[in-house]
Amino acid sequence: MSENQRPVRVRFAPSPTGYLHVGGARTAIYNYFYAKAMGGTFYLRIEDTDRKRYNEAALHDLLRDLKWLGLQWDEGPEVGGPYGPYFQSERLDIYARAVESLLEKGLAYYCFCTEERLEEVRKAQEASGQAVSGYDRKCRDLPLAEARARLAAGEKAVVRFKIPLDGVTGFVDQIRGSIETRNALLDDLVILKRDKYPTYHLASVVDDHAMGTTHVLRGDEWISSTPKHVLLYQALGWEPPVFCHLPVILAAGGGKLSKRKGAASVGDFRDQGYLPETLVNFLALLGWNPGDDREVMSLDEMIAKFTLDRINPKAAAFDEKKLEWMNGQHIHRKDTAWLAQYLRENLEAQGVDTASVSQEKMIGIADLLKTRVHFLKDLPGMSRYFFIAPETYDEKARTKAWGPGSRQTTTAVREQLAQLSSFDAPSIEQAFMSVCTRLDAKLGVLVHPVRLAVSGVAAGPGLFELLEVIGQAEVLRRLEIAEPLMG
């Protein structure tokens, strides 16, 4: 069966009941990648058929988070499209028609069993240790006319799908191969609930067909029900899409990912300071690899290499250490002007007035610091001393760097620096060197006290570059302030 002539249409179909989980995010990522890689369409469909669990805020956050990740959908909420509506709650008549046709063909039936009775049946089966559990099909052979009469009389019913009593149903999963199940093991599933809303099984099958879906990439919790879906496609006379079930994402020690174990939702990671490109890159690599050793990649680079057959069927644990490393890598690759802009905006919150600071200086700072942070939000605090003279000097560094003689060498350096007509890193280095020879001292002896005096801390970018960015007058001023403190 090679009907891959049809343009690829894939979807992300979340249920707006909670926050966008990283597992869901990765499902969205793979769908998005596949659509883009194949020149197809990525649409967003909201599966809001569970009225009890529906959550307006969750829907809002979901759309926000997908956009933040950069996974803009081609069709769906807010943007519309030719296959709408994209909310299942607005497609009830479409499901009703499908149900009606199944009913007419005798492939589905009304079931009047109460939840209490179903519960009893379940209990009885458990007690007898029966192999096959599930609905006992009491209403399966109820004549349609009789059922309709009872409905007309005011009785309530659900609609169940008639699973063939024997035979085998299978499908080919794109990443796992052939999967088969004996029909006898399958339950006559409910397809239309008492409240006239469809269940997931019916709604997803009807919509995936109606919306022209060519490939279904979804979580592997659906593997067990896929044969039921295949049977539904057959009953409705439709060609099933290609299925591809994605493995779950586990917490670091194994087990479910949760807020308690750190973070679980896209929002959590955003709040922690991760870049969207980091999260997409990392999540994509959790269960997929590009076929070479590349790891740090942009969205476009990943799309260019994305294929379904390189998805791994194995569940993967989420390693935050690697995520953090990767975030540093992405910050490193960020455009310096962009980082400078970020700095400017976030420095205000630190009480630093950046209005008078030149763009050139901002870029210089961003350039010096970008290999030194794993999180963007650490940048403003780390750059503080470029704008404001240190109010305190790191205590530990002080005892180490400011020893006997520090004052003398620092003064010598200051006097040398004061004579510079051009205050750039190479000239500054030369100045230091000449003091070194004159005093017969090693460079480190001069550098450490000066660094602490100027920045207040022991670690940071190369001192010459740092001094250049701070500027001659300010450097001299800071040195003068610190010298008396050196003892």
Added chain:
RNA sequence: GGCGAGUUCGUCUAGCGGUCCAGGACACUGGCCUCUCACGCCGGUAACACGGGUUCGAGUCCCGUACUCGCUACCA
């Protein structure tokens, strides 16, 4: 319980019968660079769940066992 899926270094993974005494990345660690901290570079420790087959040959194929996860809802 039944059914299904999965199982390579601590973690993410490469591997699609011989080129694997198993390769890359994170973490850990030794070193280089160097004015410090990062970055970068060079090196090290560390894995084919177990047991049977098939084969001249198995991490790679088959069958069991174990473990993990999922489904077994008028939730998705």
